[in-house]
Amino acid sequence: MKIADVHDQGYTGNGILICLMDSGFDKVSTHEVFSTMNIVAAYDFVNNDNDVENGTYQGEGSHGTGTLSSTGGFKKGQLVGTAFQRLYFGDLTENTVGENQVQKIIGLPQQNGLIA
Secondary structure, eight states: OOHHHHHHTTOSOTTOEEEEEESOOTTTTTOGGGTTOEEEEEEETTTTBSOOSSOTTSOOOHHHHHHHHHHHOEETTTEEOTTTTSEEEEEEOEETTTTEEOOOOTTSOGGGTSOO
C-alpha cells in the first residue's frame, strides 16, 4: 500500500469519525503513538466501564491495539496511521478469555429487533 501517496493527496482522515469495536486497546492512554489521537469516546461493554485497556477478566487486547495503531497511530518518522487526523470511538466489545462478544449496535432501540 502506498499510504504516503494517499496522505500527500490530502486524505488523512480529517473530518472522519471512526468507531473501532474490538478486544481492547492496551496502553492507549500511555503509548506515544496514541498521544496525538483524538479519541472522543471509549467504553468497555464487557465490564461496563470506561477503561478500554487490558484489565481483569477480559483477556488481552493486542488485536484492538494493533488495529488502532495502524489506522490512527502517529510517531513522526516511525509510524503514520492510514487515518491519523480523524476522530475515534474506541469500544471494548470482546472478552478474549472466552471469546464472548458483547458487541452492541448503539442508538437503535431494542424493540425493533436489531439488538438483543
